[in-house]
Structures are given as C-alpha cells and as structure tokens.
Amino acid sequence: MPELLILDGDTINNIVDVPEFVDAIEACFKLYSRGRAEVPQRTVMTIDGNWWGFMPGYIEDRGVAIKIVSVIPSNVERGLPTIPGIVVLFDQATGMPLCILDGAVVTGVRTAGASMVSIKYLKPNEDGRVAFIGGGYQARFHLRFLRHFYNIVEAIVYDIRADTANKFSEYCGELGVDCKVAGNLGEALADSDIIIEASTSESPVVLGSYLKKDVHVVSIGAHTPSSRALDDEVFMLAKLVVVDSRAATSKESGDIINAINGGLVSEDGIIELGELGDSLRGGRPSGVTIYKSVGLALQDVCAARYLYDKARYMGVGKTVTI
DSSP states (O other): OOEEEEEOHHHHHHHOOHHHHHHHHHHHHHHHHTTOEEOOOOEEEEETTEEEEEEEEEETTTEEEEEEEEEOTTHHHHTSOSSOEEEEEEOTTTOOEEEEEEHHHHHHHHHHHHHHHHHHHHOSSSEEEEEEESOSHHHHHHHHHHTTTOEEEEEEEEOSSHHHHHHHHHHHHHTTOOEEEOSSHHHHHTTOSEEEEOOOOSSOOBOGGGOOSSEEEEEOSOOSTTOOSBOHHHHHHEEEEEESOHHHHHHHOHHHHHHHHTTSSOGGGOEEGGGHHHHTTTOOOSSEEEEEOOOOHHHHHHHHHHHHHHHHHHTOSEEEEO
16 A cells, blocks of 8 residues: 655754755756746635645656645644644655645745855855844744854844744844844844844735845745735845846745835846856855745645655654554
8 A cells, every 4th residue: 555654843854964855956946947947836825814825836857746735823722833834745747645744844944944055155255244124033044044054143123023022032142043022123233134024914024125245035925916025225225136036926925026016126136046056156246135935835745755755864753554
C-alpha cells in the first residue's frame, strides 16, 4: 500500500539546514523564471466570515503541491492557531500524495528562505544593524535564517504591539543577538543596513526619508492591491527592485501597483528573484535595493519537496499507509 509521510512543525524546524534550504529555494525560483514551473492563481472563499485559500503549484522534477490555509481569528478563544493550514505534496508521475506538512511552519521557512536569496546578493555589507518592522511569527524565522548570511551587530524591532516587540527582543536573546525595542519608526529605520518589513500594516511603514544611502529593504507584508508597506520615496531612491514574481506582484502588491502606475518604476525594469544571480554579475548596485514578495505556491512546492526528501533521508516523521 502507498505510504504517506506526515511532518509536524517541530520536525520541520529540526531538519532544516538553512544554507542548504536557501540554495534549494533559489534553484526553484530560477526554474520558475525559466518557465519550468506552473503557479495557477489561488482560489479563495469566505465561510462564516473567515478567509480560506487554496494554492496549487508545480515545479519540474519536484512535484505538485497544494497549500490549504485559513484565517480564523476566533481560534484564539479556542486555544488554536489563528492561521491553520497544511501543505500536501504529490508525486507528479503517479498523482499519489507523498507528504502532509504543517502549513504554518512551511510558510515561515519558505518565506524567510526567499528573503535570504535576496539578502545573499543585495546586502550592502557583511555586518551591521538590522531593523525588524513587525516582530511576530515571520520576523522570528527571518532572524533565525539571517544569522547564517549576515553578522547582525544589533537588531532593532518596532511593533505597535509592545508585548510582541518585547517577546521578539527576548527571542533575539535566546539566539545570542543583541536587540533593542524602538519607540518609533524613525528610531528603527535610521542607520539600519537591512530592513525586514513583516508587518500587518496597510499603510507605509518603511519611509524613504529615514533610510541610509546603502540599505536593502525586504518587504513581505502588504500583499493586497489596496495595502502598502513602502512609501513613494523608497521607490524613488531605489536602484534595484526585485520581486518574487512580476505577474503576481503587478496584480497583488499595492506597493508595486502604485509604483508602476505612478511612474516610479517600470514593469520591465523589475527583476525576478530567479533572475537576480545572473543580473548582478557586476555586483550589487550602490544605493537602496528592494525585495518585495507576495508569496507563491512555488515556494510551498519547493519547501515541501526539500523537507520530504530530507525527512526520508534522516528517517524522521510519521508514516501512515493509505
């Protein structure tokens, strides 16, 4: 009988080799930019006022996967995650399911992994100050991954929720990273070499007037057409704008839609993450660089395949027959 592997969040976190995983994510983005992956538009619906999303994808030689995720705010009262979900990986030849994975942790590692590809190429120096705008779930994965690619002299976090910022600062201490809580955006952004925007704000929280001459901005929040995380001045200063997908960000990211419509950047001038390595043979441009992500099912396929193969090699996870 066919076997199905189940990977919970703790197992996923324990088996991820960060540099190896980031290389796998970069390879998948290259396949996507070369037309060797398929990422259909996601299907969404609202049930009892709660959002549900179904996100399928395919990558050549990696397989097919779908992420099923929902946003259930009332789960707080039930003691359950507010964004529960799973990722299911399938064999592309047989159609049989291979693996079910914790969707929240897959989202955490795959989002941070893609951001690290941009940081690997666009960090302005080898060590410095990193600002985290938003200190929640995604910020923690980014901090954990970033230590493998950048010497964080100091982390600084700003979050409108003081308890979230304080808990992030405590997490920094657990990882041996010096961190301070900023009282305002200006304090967080000024003098930072890398900025990780991982907020839920719908209006700009990264402001060009505060940025250093050389800084790399990673923005994973504001992933709807009506929301923005970066103000116009950030794009006016930008020497390079990188996205996970031109097709997706031009439809889903308010930041990119506004920048294109306002003439601040041309769609042809935007580089996809899968093109970045080949585009920077002359090195990183001096100045402000941006990586904007809305998240792709591509990343879920890639992460699921990596984690499935890694778990099989290490002999971990729970196997059931179907």
